[in-house]
Amino acid sequence: MSVCKYATAGCVITISIMLLRKFSRAYRVYKRAMTIAGKEMLNKTVIITGANCGIGKATALELAKRHARVILACRDKEKANSAISDIRRITSSGEVVFRHLDLESFRSIRDFCCEVIENETKLDILINNAAVMNHPYKKTEDNLEIHMSVNHFGNFLLTNLLLDLLKKSSAGRIIFVSSALHKYGKVNMEDFQGQQKKPYANSKLANVYFARELAHRLKGTGVAVHTLHPGMVNTELSRYSYAPVLNIIVNPLKYLLLSSAEEGSQGIVHLAMANLQSDTGKYYGRTGEEEEWPEISSDRAIWKKMWEISEKLTNLQ
Template sequence: MPWTPADIPDLTDRTVLITGANSGLGLESTRRLAQRGAHVIMACRNREKGQSAMDHIRARAPDVDLNLMQLDLSDLSSIRDFAQRINDHYPKLDILLNNAGVMAPPLQYTRDGFEMQFGTNHLGHFALTGLLMDRLRAAERARVVTVSSLAHRIGSLDFENLDASRGYQRWRFYGQSKLANLMFALEFDRRLRSARDTIQSIAVHPGYSATNLQRTIPGHSLFNAVTAQSQEKGAYPSVFAATSPQAEPGQYYGPHGFQELWGMPAEANIRRLARNQEVAHKLWSVSEDLTGVRYADLER
């Protein structure tokens, strides 16, 4: 039977962490999972925007269980501080939704000197996930869902120019960061299986959805009105992967419709490069070196 939001199970006693929970796909995922009884940790860079999002959800569902926590994925010190707070206050983490991201800005750098898109979209989530492994293992079959994009198809991993010192093209670097997201999720799954770990890693993409990420695209408002699905529907693959028994570890899910632009969740196409284990192994090693976060029990 095709999945619908009505199939989201009762999530009472489940703890969920969603990055970028204050807007777009993160906000919709937060709302859906909280309404099914989950305790949702809203990890947001901007506390005021996070509070506004929390108030928005509670206006329609006053009894939801939410906790707003500040997290800047472009700052490794913020990631470490945030992970320590989670580790200190939560006995387990059932679902980690690596959702936050930046799309195609002018050349910028993170506090640690990484190109902003690779540093935030990939390295930030790589570090966060690694620092939360103990709490994920404490849950029964925890799921880590990492949001990639159709743009992974235009990306390549230029290990000699990750810092953009040899040139920067914002869409190419966005594609690189989203390819890294997908390759991380697939390599994470391979390592978890090899270690016989109970954590499950799944990747998703939202198709083309009307969210505030498109604000960097000239004429985006008209284009969204004509072609995009709603951010509510764009969140369906994330919610499906986070909760459905049909979602399998090591898979990639997105909309089933034309060119995977819109529709209900289904298995998505993965380009050959994203399956290249040699490149994935190098990406993993580089990511550990750049972030200083090592997955000690998942060496290959």
């Protein structure tokens, strides 16, 4: 019996410590956000993909607080409008609008970009945030495996189609929300249609190749490129990683062990606001601190090959 009592007491103490740490981190994030919320983003136009939930939504809120014009580029109109309502309950600053974008579809991406180019005089920041993880195997309408299509090729086409608009900004910038898991990826340059063993890591590595080559090509244009990994964050990204019946067990653990979406957004907000134009092409951690690029992404010949393949498959020309 005494063993059970000690075990129970140990569990209670452990959970209490984890909760205290959780609330302490959340308070620090809130305090920092409140102290720097002002008009820093006034007259800035920002596009955030996948902004109806998670890190994207949290980022949209923080930038709206700072008076930005924020375009939520999302697939689901109902969820996007719900996110806008949530943001408006917290702040009336800035402008928050929805534009339909489905990164699974090159046709949708082109339609989205045409609408943005027609209605916006400039674009100051593009935040490539949307992604899928551990999605059941599926081919998109463009005959590509879904992780590669959404996490890389969709970003490639979207970013390139919006480059001219970004160059009209006095300090345009592109932010890639990557993942530290890209270090474990391997891109098969001969097959972007078949089922893969590590589809998320592979697609994120392909996107890192693109980000690095893009930064190299945009030197001297006034458009900066920043890549960030937000760490382990409690969002809907992992919804395909386990059976829904396990939510009753997994959700409390995720809440205790992982960063919140608000915490995960802080590095992105920092990169969106900080004066980092001269630091283009660098890699950052979850709070916006600079880190070394992993060795796996160091070969520029691979960046160029990934670019050329992406250009052909998206019919960019």
